[in-house]
Amino acid sequence: MHPIGRRAACAALLPLCFGVLATTSARADDTPSxxxxxxxxxxxxxxxxxxxxxxxxxxxxxxxxxxxxxxxxxxxxxxxxxxxxxxxxxxxxxxxxxxxxxxxxxxxxxxxxxxxxxxxxxxxxxxxxxxxxxxxxxxxxxxxxx
Known part of the structure; x- marks a missing residue:
């Protein structure tokens, strides 16, 4: 894959990864202690x-x-x-x-x-x-x- 293509793919996936992490941490914080x-x-x-x-x-x-x-x-x-x-x-x-x-x-x-x-x-x-x-x-x- 071309280096520019990899960067574009990573740039497209990065917000998705942060969204998953934010959702996961929100669930962990909602767990009663x-x-x-x-x-x-x-x-x-x-x-x-x-x-x-x-x-x-x-x-x-x-x-x-x-x-x-x-x-x-x-x-x-x-x-x-x-x-x-x-x-x-x-x-x-x-x-x-x-x-x-x-x-x-x-x-x-x-x-x-x-x-x-x-x-x-x-x-x-x-x-x-x-x-x-x-x-x-x-x-x-x-x-x-x-």
Whole structure:
């Protein structure tokens, strides 16, 4: 191909490439953050009734697409089916997200079936439990009093 022809082809493709990159990065920015979701839920404690079912879905999204969440006055709970891999691996991933997103949380239980964290002093704690729920489900529950 002639050098001028290559330049013309590259010049024609360059805007297309930037358009694809811009679209891809826009989608990545639209992905809800598990950290933002965890912080929002914990900040609502001890009364979670101001939250909606959608508030916790971002915590599950890296691990499963079918999260069902519900808020009550005393807790916030989500359950989902992990996609690909084992529920034990997904549980470890959720625990890692909790630990990194909430660095002030104390991780006081670490087992293959259950992870438990808490924030705050005794009598005014917010507790976070992530656990296997049946053979192929995970459950996240945040509860507490302040």
């Amino acid at each position: 598990p950290c933002d979701a965890l912080k929002r839920i914990v900040a609502a404690a001890p009364n979670f009734s101001s939250l909606s079912a959608i508030d916790g879905r971002a915590v599950a999204l890296p691990y499963g697409d079918d999260a069902k969440c519900a808020a009550s006055q005393t807790n916030y709970r989500c359950t989902w089916t992990p996609h690909g891999g084992s529920s034990a691996d997904a549980l470890q991933g959720v625990a890692a997200d909790i630990a990194s997103c909430l660095p002030d949380a104390t991780h006081d239980q670490n087992s293959p079936a259950r992870q438990h964290f808490y924030l705050g002093a005794r009598g005014a704690r917010t507790e976070i439990a992530a656990a296997q729920a049946g053979s192929n489900k995970l459950k996240l529950e945040i509860y507490g009093s302040r």
